[in-house]
Every structure is written in structure tokens, then in C-alpha cells.
Amino acid sequence: xxxxxxHLTRRDWxxxxxxxxxxxVAPMVWRTSFAQTMLSQVGIAIIACxxxxxxxxxxxxxxxxxxxxxxxxxxxxxxxxNLAAAGKLGIPVSLMPLVGGLAGLFFAAILGYVTTxxxxxxxAMITLGVGELVASMSLMIPEFFGGEGGIQGNRVFGQPxxxxxxxxxxxxxxxxALYCFVSTAAMYAVTRTPLGRILNAVRDNPERVEFIGYSxxxxxxxxxxxxxxxxxIAGGLGALNYEIVTxxxxxxxxxxxxxLFVFLGGATFFFxxxxxxxxxxxxxxxxxxxxxxxLLYLGIVFLIMVMYAPGxxxxxxxxxxxxxxxxxxxxxxxxxxxxxxxGLIALTGAAAMIEMVYHLQLNQALGPSMQFxxxxxxxxxxxxxxxxxxxFVVGVALFEWVRRGFGREWNRIQDEIAVEIARREAA
Amino acid sequence: xxxxxxxxxLRDLRKSFGKTEIIRGTSLAxxxxxxxxxxxxxxxxxxxxxNLISGRFxxxxxxxxxxxERIDGRAPYEIARRGLARSFQVSNLFTRLSVFExxxxxxxxxxxxxxxxxxxxxxxxxxxxxAEQVLRMIxxxxxxxxxxxxxxxxxxxxxxxxxxxxxxxxxxxxxEPTAGMSRSETSRFVExxxxxxxxxxxxxxxxxxxxxxxxxxxxxVLVYGEVIAxxxxxxxxxxxxxxxxYLGSVLGQGH
Numbered sequence: 185x186x187x188x189x190x191h192l193t194r195r196d197w198x199x200x201x202x203x204x205x206x207x208x209v210a211p212m213v214w215r216t217s218f219a220q221t222m223l224s225q226v227g228i229a230i231i232a233c234x235x236x237x238x239x240x241x242x243x244x245x246x247x248x249x250x251x252x253x254x255x256x257x258x259x260x261x262x263x264x265x266n267l268a269a270a271g272k273l274g275i276p277v278s279l280m281p282l283v284g285g286l287a288g289l290f291f292a293a294i295l296g297y298v299t300t301x302x303x304x305x306x307x308a309m310i311t312l313g314v315g316e317l318v319a320s321m322s323l324m325i326p327e328f329f330g331g332e333g334g335i336q337g338n339r340v341f342g343q344p345x346x347x348x349x350x351x352x353x354x355x356x357x358x359x360x361a362l363y364c365f366v367s368t369a370a371m372y373a374v375t376r377t378p379l380g381r382i383l384n385a386v387r388d389n390p391e392r393v394e395f396i397g398y399s400x401x402x403x404x405x406x407x408x409x410x411x412x413x414x415x416x417i418a419g420g421l422g423a424l425n426y427e428i429v430t431x432x433x434x435x436x437x438x439x440x441x442x443x444l445f446v447f448l449g450g451a452t453f454f455f456x457x458x459x460x461x462x463x464x465x466x467x468x469x470x471x472x473x474x475x476x477x478x479l480l481y482l483g484i485v486f487l488i489m490v491m492y493a494p495g496x497x498x499x500x501x502x503x504x505x506x507x508x509x510x511x512x513x514x515x516x517x518x519x520x521x522x523x524x525x526x527g528l529i530a531l532t533g534a535a536a537m538i539e540m541v542y543h544l545q546l547n548q549a550l551g552p553s554m555q556f557x558x559x560x561x562x563x564x565x566x567x568x569x570x571x572x573x574x575x576f577v578v579g580v581a582l583f584e585w586v587r588r589g590f591g592r593e594w595n596r597i598q599d600e601i602a603v604e605i606a607r608r609e610a611a
Numbered sequence: 612x613x614x615x616x617x618x619x620x621l622r623d624l625r626k627s628f629g630k631t632e633i634i635r636g637t638s639l640a641x642x643x644x645x646x647x648x649x650x651x652x653x654x655x656x657x658x659x660x661x662n663l664i665s666g667r668f669x670x671x672x673x674x675x676x677x678x679x680e681r682i683d684g685r686a687p688y689e690i691a692r693r694g695l696a697r698s699f700q701v702s703n704l705f706t707r708l709s710v711f712e713x714x715x716x717x718x719x720x721x722x723x724x725x726x727x728x729x730x731x732x733x734x735x736x737x738x739x740x741x742a743e744q745v746l747r748m749i750x751x752x753x754x755x756x757x758x759x760x761x762x763x764x765x766x767x768x769x770x771x772x773x774x775x776x777x778x779x780x781x782x783x784x785x786x787e788p789t790a791g792m793s794r795s796e797t798s799r800f801v802e803x804x805x806x807x808x809x810x811x812x813x814x815x816x817x818x819x820x821x822x823x824x825x826x827x828x829x830x831x832v833l834v835y836g837e838v839i840a841x842x843x844x845x846x847x848x849x850x851x852x853x854x855x856x857y858l859g860s861v862l863g864q865g866h
Contacts, residue, residue: 190733378719378735379728381708385716388705394687395665395697396778397720406726609753 190376200369207361211354220353225465227360228421231367233449233457233464235414236442238371241451242380243407244387245300246308249315250442253412255434256291256318257284257419259329262337262429269341277339277350281363281420288416289409296408301401303390315439322431334430337423350424360421367414372454374410383407441468444482448489450498459497477542481535510604512597519590526583533576536561540568616679618643618782618812619664619695624673624683626656626663626836633659634670635836641829643678643781646813648823651833652857657816658700660833661786664814665697666690677782692720696780700787700816702767704774706760710751713759713770714777715742721778742777748807749773765796769803776807783808785815789822801826824848832857 192200210223232254239245261284267273268280275283299310322329329335340351348355374380382403385393390400423429432438441464449460471478493500507513536556540563543554552564561568619641626634633656641647649657662668664675666687675683682690705713715738722738724730732738746752749769754762759770772788788804789797801822804815817823823830823844830847832840834856840847847853 190731373731374728376731376733377728378724378730378732379726381712381716381732382719382726384708384712385705388707389703392699392703392705392774393716395691396717396774397688397691398726399686399688402726406728410728 203368204365207365211357217353220357222465222469224353224357224360224425225469226462227357227364228418228425229445229461229464230364230458231414231421232418232442233446233461234368234371234454235411235418237446237451237454237457238374238383238407238411238414240443240446241453241456242375242387243383243404245303245404245408246443247299247311247439248308248436248443249311249313249318249439250411250415251434251436251438252295252315252318253288253292253415254419254422255322255429255438257288257416258423258429258433259335259419260284260287260416261420261423262335262427263328265337265339265423266335269338276345277341277424278359280339280424281359281417284420284423285413285417288419289413292409292412292415296405296412300404300408303386303400303404307404315434315436319431319435322434329431330429331431334428336428339424339427356425360425363417363421367417368458371414375454379403379406444486448486448496450496450500452495453498453502456496456498463497475539475542476546477538480538506601507597510597510601512600515593515597516590519586519593522586523583523590526579526586528579530576530579530583532557533572533574533579536572537569537576540572617641617676618645618678619814620674620676621660621664622674622676624660624663624675625671626659626668627671632671633836634663636673637833637836637838639831639838639841641812641814643812644810646808646826646828647815647831648827648829649814649816649831649833650818650820650823650857654835655833656836657833658786661697661784661814661816664690665695665784691778691780694780695782695784696775696778697784698771698775698786698788700790702771704759704767704770707758709756710759710762710770711742711746711755714745714773715739717774717777718742718745721780741779745773745777748776749803765792765800768792768800772804772807776811781810782812783814785813787816787818789817789819797822 207227211220214220214223235254236247236250239247239250261280264273264275264283265277265280268275268277295314299307299314302310323331339356340349342349350356350359382393382398386398386400386403393400393403419433422433445460445464445467446457447460448463449458450456467478467482471481475481489496495502504513504516507516539554539556540561543550543563544552547554553560553562555561561572617640619639621637621639624634624637625632637656637660649660651657659668663670663683666682666685666689669684673683674681677690677693677695680693682693682695705716708716715732718738718741719725719735722735722741724735724738743752746755749772751762751766751769751773754766759767762770768788768791772785775783775785785804789800792800797819804813805826813826815826817826827844829842830840830844831838832847832850832853839856840850840853842850
């Protein structure tokens with residue numbers, strides 16, 4: 185009888201050890217201050233995205249307003265930080281993220297009580313409403329939210345403990361890394377408890393859950409509060425990291441970002457949101473530097489993923505690992521390389537056109553000529569447009585051609601795997 | 612009712628949807644340990660009756676008692692916690708969880724683990740043992756790690772029953788457990804139902820008269836929201852009113 189042990193295997197321990205090592209070593213490999221900034225943001229985003237996925241992936245709750253809990257965590261934490269700096273509060277800087285977490289828990293307990301009364305579309309609509317409510321309040325109460333300028337803080341005060349005063353970014357990074365590891369482990373642990381499993385059951389079939397003794401509303405509420413707690417920790421870390429908290433941290437754009445990147449990373453696997461968090465920081469920091477049209481590119485990527493890979497990056501990886509486990513991944517490589525090349529050609533054509541449009545709209549004063557990948561394009565001239573269009577069409581055609589061969593090979597492999605599994609089960 | 616209280620008792624139960632009255636003054640008293648089949652033509656209100664007893668809907672008027680305690684108007688989970696479990700006519704599973712997880716979820720509340728998020732499932736020996744035991748009872752050990760949505764129809768029906776009985780409820784409602792099954796599957800399934808409901812009070816809605824007469828201690832005939840007969844199988848078969856209203860057409864000749 186094929187039973188699988190539920191205790192952590194040696195491989196599981198290695199994965200966790202690897203995760204810890206990665207967090208520890210990353211800033212030693214990428215030493216620039218820019219890298220430290222990015223890594224700090226990744227650590228925070230990982231906590232926030234995992235907390236969000238406790239609702240979306242684990243509990244089937246689509247929230248449009250989860251920035252409320254990370255954001256209010258940020259605000260409470262920065263106020264606490266300022267009180268501590270003024271000597272009115274005896275909490276060390278290293279525990280400020282926990283203050284944020286408790287704030288997130290507190291607000292999730294209050295607002296979530298209303299939100300989680302309903303599920304499905306109604307739940308989504310209420311979160312949207314609560315999100316808008318808090319976002320508009322952030323402009324109405326400048327005493328707490330700091331108005332346009334936000335609330336500033338200073339994480340360096342008092343005597344350093346063991347030489348640590350959280351002045352240098354690297355010290356903040358390691359604080360974030362520590363919280364990130366512990367929070368990730370704790371959220372993973374929750375998925376292996378009775379509440380965690382019943383939360384999955386509520387996601388799959390809320391009606392049936394009621395007939396095996398559970399109040400679905402109570403399950404949703406508890407999960408919402410736990411999620412709010414970890415979101416608040418992320419918010420508290422954000423307050424320490426930036427030393428300023430503005431009203432945009434509770435805004436709809438931030439909430440939408442959680443949803444978008446958790447989805448891109450993959451909501452159906454525990455580790456999916458971690459990938460999503462990395463993508464989030466890359467998009468926010470790198471892509472937005474590279475092009476003004478970054479939101480458009482992001483939207484296109486999101487659209488393609490929703491249509492062709494609804495399980496996100498994580499499910500793409502897991503599907504290929506499955507193929508690899510059966511020793512058949514080699515057969516896919518000779519498709520992946522041309523697929524990537526064809527995709528890049530199509531992207532180059534599309535990007536050239538998008539950038540020309542943006543150039544015409546935003547940089548009119550600079551004239552029609554612009555730089556693109558080392559080429560000079562004339563945004564108002566037909567030749568540039570025709571060339572870009574041609575590159576795009578050729579890329580798409582190539583992609584489609586290669587994709588068909590890939591699809592056939594993929595299906596063949598899946599059939600072979602199914603046969604192999606049936607053979608093993610019969611044995 | 613000075614003698615022992617009934618396992619399930621319905622008193623003048625009524626349920627209307629809009630202007631249509633589906634359940635029209637039903638009274639029924641089921642003793643503990645009895646196996647009762649509820650039969651009747653389509654649209655008689657059999658499933659509605661189950662939905663009322665299990666708390667899916669509240670009745671318009673009347674009372675429902677579970678072991679002497681009034682339960683009408685209570686939420687399904689409150690009724691489930693008092694030891695009443697039900698299955699569904701259309702399999703109602705946790706589709707993206709494994710077969711084992713489906714059963715274990717149904718065990719957790721009864722075992723007292725409730726909403727615990729500070730204990731690991733892997734350490735809950737009694738719940739895991741119970742879930743494995745139920746898997747053996749419903750003969751799905753070999754499918755243990757498959758997702759519920761990947762099971763065959765008959766296997767899904769078995770899992771549906773497994774989830775229903777896993778928590779150890781002593782009043783079990785089965786809504787058309789053998790619907791859509793082949794003859795051989797049905798007879799195996801009746802055996803299964805008999806085994807797993809030993810010592811329990813069973814109410815089942817069933818269309819297959821072979822199943823009904825093979826399984827039930829008593830039969831309740833429901834026609835247009837009213838119980839027109841409630842008696843032993845032989846007495847029900849001989850009842851002229853039942854013959855006229857329903858059985859004559861279904862049973863026809865020589866069962």
C-alpha cells in the first residue's frame with residue numbers, strides 16, 4: 185500500500201536548509217548597495233505574498249484589499265518606532281515588525297469579522313470596499329497617516345546592542361531575512377495542521393465542510409487573522425526598511441500587486457508566492473527603471489499566464505520536474521531553446537512598437553528618433569514601424585510553428601508517464 | 612413518548628418555497644438503530660426532507676428532534692456536531708484533496724481537533740488511524756493518495772459514504788447512495804452500507820426497490836410532502852394506499 189509519510193523527509197530538511205543558506209549568503213554574493221536594497225525588498229515581499237496566498241491559494245478567498253493589513257501594520261510600526269525613539273516606549277527596534285504583526289492581527293480581527301462572513305464574489309467585493317474605505321481614510325486622517333508626505337521615522341536610536349544599531353542596510357537585511365525565514369516556516373507549518381487542511385477543504389467545497397462539523401465562516405475568519413498577522417509583520421519590516429510610510433501602502437495598487445504576483449508565482453503551491461515575490465521586486469525595481477511601459481508589459485505577461493499557465497510559474501516548474509522525474513526532460517530541451525528564441529524575436533518586435541508609441545506620447549519634445557536595443561528608430565517613420573511589425577509577425581509565426589511540435593511531444597510524454605504510472609501501480 | 616426518546620423525530624414538519632409547499636405536515640419517528648428507507652415518486656420531497664433534517668434549510672413550521680433535542684433551524688455544522696451525518700445525491704467531495712485527506716477532514720472535528728493550528732496532522736495518531744480504518748471499510752486503501760476528482764464514479768460514491776460515516780455519527784442520512792451504479796456495483800454497495808451502519812440509525816432515500824427491501828427495517832412512503840405509510844417492508848408492500856399511489860407502478864409484479 186503506497187503510504188507517504190507526513191513528517192518532514194531528509195529532502196524537505198535540505199530544502200529548508202538551502203532556503204536559510206540562500207537568505208544568509210545572498211548579500212555576500214551580490215555586494216552592491218543596490219543589491220542589498222533589492223534583497224531586503226524581496227524578503228519583505230516573500231512574507232507579504234505568502235500571507236496573501238494563505239487566503240487565495242489555501243483558502244480560495246480572493247481579496248482585493250489585503251494591503252490594508254500590511255499597510256496598517258506599517259503605520260502602527262512606524263508610530264511605535266517614533267515613540268520608542270522618543271523614549272516613551274520600551275520596545276527594541278528588532279521587535280518592531282512584531283508590533284506591525286500584532287497591528288495586522290488586530291485590524292484583521294475587526295475588519296475580517298465582517299469580510300469573512302461571506303465567501304466567493306461577496307467576499308471579494310467586501311474586501312474591495314474595506315480597501316477603499318481605509319485608503320480614503322488615509323487621506324482624511326493626516327494625524328495618523330501623515331497626509332501626502334507620510335510618516336517618517338528613524339530606526340537608529342539608543343545604544344547599539346552587540347554592535348548592531350540597524351544603521352547599515354546590511355543589518356536591516358539580516359533582520360528581514362530572519363523574519364522572512366521564521367515567518368515562512370511558520371506559515372508552512374500552518375498548512376500541515378488541522379486548521380490548514382480544513383482551510384483547503386473550505387476552498388474546495390465550503391458546503392460539505394459545514395456537514396462535517398465545521399463553521400466555514402469561523403475557518404475563514406481564523407485564516408484571515410493569521411494572514412493579517414503575517415501581512416502586518418511584512419508591513420512592520422517595510423517601515424523599518426524605508427523609514428517612511430506613506431498612504432500608498434494601504435492602497436488598491438498595492439493590494440492588486442499582491443494578487444497579481446501571487447498569481448504569477450503560482451497560488452496552488454506553497455512556494456509559488458516566493459517566486460511571485462521575487463518577480464514583484466524585479467518588476468517594481470528593475471523593469472520600471474528599464475521602461476516607462478513596464479505596467480503594460482506586466483499586464484501582457486499576466487494575460488498570457490492567466491490564459492496558458494493558470495497555475496503560475498510554480499506549476500510550470502512542477503510539471504517539468506515531473507517530466508524530469510521520469511527521465512524525459514531531455515526530449516523537451518530541444519523544443520525549449522527554439523521556443524525561447526522565437527518568443528524573444530516576437531517580444532523584440534512588440535517591444536519596439538510599444539516603445540515607439542510611448543516615445544511619441546511622452547517624449548515628443550525630443551523629436552521622433554529614439555534608441556532601442558542600440559538601434560536608432562524613427563518613431564514617426566513607416567520603415568521603423570514596418571520593420572518592427574515584420575520582426576513581430578515572424579516571431580509569432582516561428583513561435584506558433586515550434587509550439588505545435590512542442591505540444592505534440594509534450595502530450596506524447598504525458599501519455600508515456602500515465603502508462604508508466606499505471607504499470608507501477610499494477611506491480 | 613414516555614418510552615426511550617427517538618433517534619430522529621419529525622413533528623408536523625412543513626416547508627414552502629415561495630407559494631409551493633413541498634413538505635406538507637410530515638411526522639415521522641425513527642427509533643435508535645432502525646434502518647429506514649424513504650421512498651416516493653419524484654418530487655415527493657425526499658431530498659427536501661433530508662435537507663431540513665441536516666440543517667441545509669430551515670423548516671417553515673414544525674419541529675425536528677435529534678435524540679430528544681430540538682435541532683430545527685440550527686446550522687448544518689451544529690447538527691453534525693450532535694452526531695448526525697449525511698451524504699449527498701451528487702458526490703460532494705473535496706476535489707483537490709487526496710482520498711485520505713478527504714476522510715481525515717471528516718474525522719477531525721469528532722476527534723476534538725477542531726480549529727487547531729498548533730498541532731501537526733502527522734502527529735494526530737488517533738485521527739490518522741481512524742481515517743485509515745475508514746479507507747479500509749470503504750475499500751479505497753489503494754487509492755489513498757489519489758485526488759478525489761480523479762476517482763471513478765463508483766469510487767467517488769464510496770468516498771462520499773466514507774466522509775459521511777468517518778466522524779462516527781450515530782444517525783446517518785444517505786441520499787440515493789446507489790444512484791447511477793450498475794447492478795453488480797449496487798449489490799456490493801448495499802453490503803458496504805449494511806456493514807458500516809451496524810448499530811447506527813440509518814435513513815436513506817432510495818429508488819432501487821431491491822435495495823430498499825433488502826436493507827430497510829422500515830419504509831416510509833412520501834407522496835407530495837406527506838408520509839402516507841410508515842411500516843415494515845411487508846406491511847408497506849401490502850398497503851393498498853401505497854399500491855395505488857406509488858408502489859404499484861414501481862414494483863409492478865413479483866418482487
